[in-house]
Amino acid sequence: MKKFTNRSLCPISTALDIFGDKWTLLIVRDIIFEGKSAYKEFMQSEEKIATNILANRLSILEAQGLVIKEKTTGNRSRYLYHPTPKAIALIPVIAELILWGNTYYPDTYTHPESLLAGLKTDKMNTIQAYTEKLTARLNRKKDKLD
Amino acid sequence: MKKFTNRSLCPISTALDIFGDKWTLLIVRDIIFEGKSAYKEFMQSEEKIATNILANRLSILEAQGLVIKEKTTGNRSRYLYHPTPKAIALIPVIAELILWGNTYYPDTYTHPESLLAGLKTDKMNTIQAYTEKLTARLNRKKDKLD
DNA sequence: CAATAAACTTGCATTTTGCAAGTGATAATA
DNA sequence: TATTATCACTTGCAAAATGCAAGTTTATTG
Structure with a gap:
């Protein structure tokens, strides 16, 4: 089990304490930009995450309040992972990562x-559009529960 | 030795292949925002990086073209690590990390x-100011060599 | 009700990390 | 000039994390 420790009161190191590894942000990417929500879908990503690592990272994301795990009934996928506002707020971080990555590794591309x-072409609007789309989806989910 | 592999052509995963760990971005932070350049200075950071990890990460940063290692003479610090444009271009990524970290962990602070x-108060200008300051410093260094 | 599938868990070998101690080259000091 | 200190590492080793394959459990479909 990966243990959680706060190495300092630096916001960067605090963030890295949560997702400073090779896999966690890829799961967030899948949830946010590819609309994935099932365990199986995460397994299918190109980078081929190991199943025990995926289970571990999902539990950390849940424990840190970045995803909520929903139990479904009468469905093939029995659990669905949804982003919280805290995960949606990572969109600007990931957006800058994408731009940096593609600048220095131009043959990379996104889904x-x-x-x-x-x-x-329009960073601000693109970020805002994704943020609003996911926030709206989240709010619709919340309304249903009321 | 940590080995470099490209897991996919995703710009995010490509970026994480380089600095997807708990330490590398903290070194970049020290270089960019705290003006550090000596091995000893990196060792003194709050997070207490182990000396073998620091040596390993500096060699990776150098190999990936994010820092250049300068040999000095007649100085206390015999080697200095300077950021390349590729490292300076990480400022927006780190800036968003800082904002995210401080939003969800409000007792964090920066140096x-x-x-x-x-x-x-003014994200764009702050990023631009740091970028220009470091780029100018880099260019002065380059001029000296001509 | 048997077969399939989803979402894991377990076991184990390999790799990476963390910690302490040691090393070699240069620089400052007596 | 000899000695001491400092810097930038390297090495050794125990502990933790990762990667891979196989197994388990619960629900669902034919």
Whole structure:
């Protein structure tokens, strides 16, 4: 089990204490930009995460309040992982990562392709659009529970 | 030795292949925002990086073209690590990390304190100011060599 | 009700991390 | 000039994390 420790009161190191590894942000990417929500879907990503690592990271994301785990009934996928506002707030971070990555490794690309294009031509609006879309979806979910 | 592998052509995963760990970005933080350049200075950071990890990460940063290692003479510090444009281009990523971290962990703070304040009140200008300052310093260094 | 599938868990070898101690080269000091 | 100190590491080793394959459990479909 990966243990959680706060190494300092630096916001950067605090953030890295949570997702400073090779896998966690890829799961967030899948949830936020690819609309994935099932365990199986995360397993299918190109980077081939190991199943025990995925289970571990999902539990950390849940414990840190970045995802909520929903139990469904009568469905093939029995659990669904949804982003919280705290995860949605990572969109600007990931957006800058995408731009940096593609600047220095130009043969990289995103799913969907329009994401990278959008960030290049109008970063602010692209970030805002994704943020609002996911926030709206989250609010609809919340309304249903009332 | 940590080995470098490209897990996919995703710009995010490509970026994480380089600095997807708990330490690398903290070294970049020290270089960029705290003006550190000597091995000893990195060792003194609050997070207490182990000396073998620091040596390993510096060699990776150098190999990936994020820092250049300068040999000095007649000085106390015999080697100095300077950021390349590729490292300077990480400023927006780190800036967003700072904002995210401080939003969800409000008792965190930055060195210098003005950095966090600046990002909160005028993100774009703060990023631009740091970028230009470091780029100018880099160019002065380059001129000297001509 | 048997077979399939989803979401894990377990076991184990390999790799990475963390900690302490040691080393070699240069620089300051007596 | 000899000695001491400092810097930038390297090495050794125990502990933790990762990667891979196989197994388990619960629900669902034919």
